[in-house]
Amino acid sequence: MRLRFNWRHIPLLAVAVFALFPLLLLFMNSFKAKSDIIKNPLGIPKHWTLENYFNAWEQGNYSVAYVNTIVITGFTVLLVCALSALAAYGLTHLRTRGSAAFIAYLFISMSMPIGFIPIFFMMVRLNLINTWWGVIIPYVGGGFAFNVFLMRAFMLGIQKELLESARVDGCGSFRAFIGIVVPLCKPVFTVAAIFSALGTWNEIFLSNAILQVEEVRTVSVSYLNFTSKYGTNWGLMAAGGVITVIPMVILFLIMTRKFVTGMQEGSVKF
Known part of the structure; x- marks a missing residue:
């Protein structure tokens, strides 16, 4: 050819x-x-x-940071996908009061800039500093509105007759959601999961403020160990950067086809 x-x-x-x-x-x-x-x-x-990699892994304490980041990212992705899908399903296929007002609220909340300082003081009041939930809750809230709109756009393409026939056969709303909507929405779940995973894995400002002890720090915060006001070891910094980003690069390469498919199908009625 x-x-x-x-x-x-x-x-x-x-x-x-x-x-x-x-x-x-x-x-x-x-x-x-x-x-x-x-x-x-x-x-x-x-x-x-390979000396830079061995030194960076030890100096950055990546053995602990990877576990923390995987747990935080995993919980964030699961909660974002579950909560956003339920909200999008209710706004699309269930006749509920105040749905238009809730959509307007989500749009306004997505449009307004919210700094991490109010979130930090909120986590202090909730006694969530140096805990995984201290960053998981803001991450879930930060990506909720966008993913609701994304999933709602995809669910608008699901025929209402399909859900109505399921209700005629005795399926309740939640059972129809689990048995029909969720399997049909796998492409948009992939898109939401990738967006949430990338944002959570790479976020540094909020996690650096809330996760202050070594035992709960993420890989992005551990990456700061290679810089100081007295000097920077560029070899360690480069190796630490590769160690930090390589999981997300592999994830995106594996899921590229599903990601593009989900974006195309979910943007039809966005």
Whole structure:
């Protein structure tokens, strides 16, 4: 098969190079010694070494940080998907009072900027500082409105006759949701899960303020261990960056096809 060149691909290639070059540079520098980075910051390593990874894993305490981040991300994704799906189902297929007002409230809440300072003092009052729930609750609340609109747009495409026939056969609203709506909404669940996982895994400001002790810190907060006001070890920082982002890169590469499918199907009536 002959590959035909299309000039329209040039802007796409330029954008791809612009986006991928920092990641490639980070990856190459993670295998360099500190002196090699200073002499040759943009080139290929002359002497490849894994020492930066071993030191970064130990200095960043990633064995603990990975467990914390996986637990926090897992609970956040599950709660966001479950709560957003239930809310979207109620707003789409159940006749409830005040649904229009609730949709307006979600839109306003999604549009208003909310700083982490009020959230921090709220977590202090709730005695949730240095706990997983101190960041899980804000993460779930922060992604709730967007995912409700996303799932509601997808659920509008589900035929009402399908749910009405299920009710005629004796299915209640919740049983119809579990047995019919959830299986049909797998693509949009994938999109919501990926968005929530990426946002939770990479968030640093709120987690740095609430998770103040080493035992509960996430990978993004542990990454700060490689910088100081006295100097920065760029080799350790590059290796720590790779260790931090590689799980999300693998996740996105695995789920790319389902992610694109869910975005296309969920945006039809957005």
